[in-house]
Amino acid sequence: MNFDNIEQVFENDNFKEIIDNLHDEIMVFDNNYTLVYINKASYRHYGVSPESMIGKKFQSFDGTYWGQSTLPIVYKTKKMVARKQITKLGADVLTVSVPIFDENGDIKYVAMSVNDIDSINKLSHQQCEFNEVGITHKNLVDSDVNLIYQSDQMREITSLCKKISKVKSPCLILGETGTGKSLLAKYIHSKSDRRDKPFMNINCASISHNLIESELFGYCKGAFSGANKEGKKGLIELANGGTLFLDEISEIPIALQAKLLQVIQDEEFIPIGGQKSIRVDIRVIAATNCNLLQMVDLGTFRRDLYFRLNVFEIEIPSLRERKEDVLALTYYYINLFNKAYKRNHTISNEAIKIIGSYSWPGNIRELSHTIEKLVVLVEDIEITAQHIPKHLYVYEKPKTTINTDNKSLDEMKEELEKQIIIKTYNKYKNSVKVAQELKISQPKAYRLIKKYIDNELNK
Numbered sequence: 288m289n290f291d292n293i294e295q296v297f298e299n300d301n302f303k304e305i306i307d308n309l310h311d312e313i314m315v316f317d318n319n320y321t322l323v324y325i326n327k328a329s330y331r332h333y334g335v336s337p338e339s340m341i342g343k344k345f346q347s348f349d350g351t352y353w354g355q356s357t358l359p360i361v362y363k364t365k366k367m368v369a370r371k372q373i374t375k376l377g378a379d380v381l382t383v384s385v386p387i388f389d390e391n392g393d394i395k396y397v398a399m400s401v402n403d404i405d406s407i408n409k410l411s412h413q414q415c416e417f418n419e420v421g422i423t424h425k426n427l428v429d430s431d432v433n434l435i436y437q438s439d440q441m442r443e444i445t446s447l448c449k450k451i452s453k454v455k456s457p458c459l460i461l462g463e464t465g466t467g468k469s470l471l472a473k474y475i476h477s478k479s480d481r482r483d484k485p486f487m488n489i490n491c492a493s494i495s496h497n498l499i500e501s502e503l504f505g506y507c508k509g510a511f512s513g514a515n516k517e518g519k520k521g522l523i524e525l526a527n528g529g530t531l532f533l534d535e536i537s538e539i540p541i542a543l544q545a546k547l548l549q550v551i552q553d554e555e556f557i558p559i560g561g562q563k564s565i566r567v568d569i570r571v572i573a574a575t576n577c578n579l580l581q582m583v584d585l586g587t588f589r590r591d592l593y594f595r596l597n598v599f600e601i602e603i604p605s606l607r608e609r610k611e612d613v614l615a616l617t618y619y620y621i622n623l624f625n626k627a628y629k630r631n632h633t634i635s636n637e638a639i640k641i642i643g644s645y646s647w648p649g650n651i652r653e654l655s656h657t658i659e660k661l662v663v664l665v666e667d668i669e670i671t672a673q674h675i676p677k678h679l680y681v682y683e684k685p686k687t688t689i690n691t692d693n694k695s696l697d698e699m700k701e702e703l704e705k706q707i708i709i710k711t712y713n714k715y716k717n718s719v720k721v722a723q724e725l726k727i728s729q730p731k732a733y734r735l736i737k738k739y740i741d742n743e744l745n746k
């Protein structure tokens with residue numbers, strides 16, 4: 288075979304198909320640092336298709352898709368180099384890079400084979416410079432916060448967060464449950480000059496209303512009966528110099544909202560039972576999955592606090608609005624749980640398709656729990672469609688047929704509604720899921736189920 292041209296190497300389609308589907312990753316760079324080939328292992332290691340990587344320069348991947356690469360060393364030493372790395376999606380790999388020379392002895396291509404370390408039994412070190420570098424996730428993601436994404440929406444959000452992190456103004460993060468609001472708050476903190484100072488987190492929904500005040504503001508000696516005799520510092524004081532993250536801010540009692548607003552504005556507060564005010568330097572980030580503006584209109588959230596908090600407002604899209612991230616996160620969690628549970632699972636294309644088409648109402652939290660269960664419970668190496676929980680299969684809207692003879696429009700509408708409710712309820716047996724599927728409120732779904740199904744049952 289003539290190796291003069293990389294195209295010719297792959298002239299035979301069968302041969303290309305074989306390499307495309309090898310479990311090990313194969314990559315080829317030309318002498319201009321351009322990626323000319325990568326096989327489908329790119330999905331597993333980086334969560335993206337080969338097509339989206341081919342043709343791009345090495346510099347656009349290095350440090351983001353993997354840690355420090357062997358490529359520059361191969362160009363420099365003209366020798367084969369092997370190195371352990373961790374890919375962006377957390378796969379432990381061993382990369383072996385081999386130079387391919389032209390007739391003048393110059394490097395024409397660098398071919399890399401990237402093997403998952405778990406599947407390597409033995410590597411011959413002969414004729415090979417073995418260069419082992421312990422790379423942690425720190426080198427691979429933007430910071431020590433493992434924020435995994437491929438979508439343009441998240442790329443824009445992270446670049447906005449980097450800018451926001453440089454200032455002290457409050458920030459409000461919105462998004463459905465499990466979309467990563469807390470993680471993004473940590474990301475902003477980790478990108479800021481405050482990163483070495485505390486990140487204090489309070490979930491306003493998980494603490495009873497009368498305790499939130501003492502948790503946040505602390506109290507002085509003998510402030511109230513049952514309190515710690517020595518008094519207690521509140522989270523605001525503990526966050527001094529750093530970031531205070533108020534999760535589920537919508538749950539903060541209205542009576543406390545004015546006091547919170549004052550701390551954010553004046554950067555000083557008086558602990559419960561105290562005389563003197565304490566000055567603090569804090570950056571406040573708040574998050575909610577509620578419609579705060581609607582709460583403002585209803586009078587359950589202070590307008591001035593809302594406008595103080597949303598100097599910067601970031602809305603994280605749901606996972607179903609950023610399908611590219613589902614793929615990346617799926618591989619990320621397979622790698623993560625494989626390591627945690629000492630498994631070696633792969634996933635079939637069909638299973639990936641099902642995961643990609645599901646709507647993930649619980650977002651990334653639901654996805655991670657689903658993958659964790661699969662990694663633990665599936666006994667075969669490959670996770671296939673048959674292992675995927677049935678509720679993840681995309682539900683096709685029920686086909687309905689109605690008898691229109693002698694019926695008024697209202698009667699026909701009611702008949703149609705009845706069929707849809709019965710079929711959807713039979714599928715899910717749960718009014719929350721019926722509501723999600725039919726895009727109606729849960730109380731409405733419950734009422735319709737009662738109307739059509741309970742009545743049927745009672746007949």
Ligand SMILES: Nc1ncnc2c1ncn2[C@@H]1O[C@H](COP(=O)(O)OP(=O)(O)OP(=O)(O)O)[C@@H](O)[C@H]1O
Pocket residue numbers: 433434435436462463464465466467468469470471534574576651652655
């Ligand atoms: N982009 C991401 N990359 C990796 N993991 C993520 C990402 N986004 C979220 N997660 C993970 O998903 C889980 C849920 O994220 P998080 O708690 O930040 O969501 P949330 O929006 O604050 O949820 P809630 O509204 O219920 O408090 C966490 O385990 C988090 O680490």
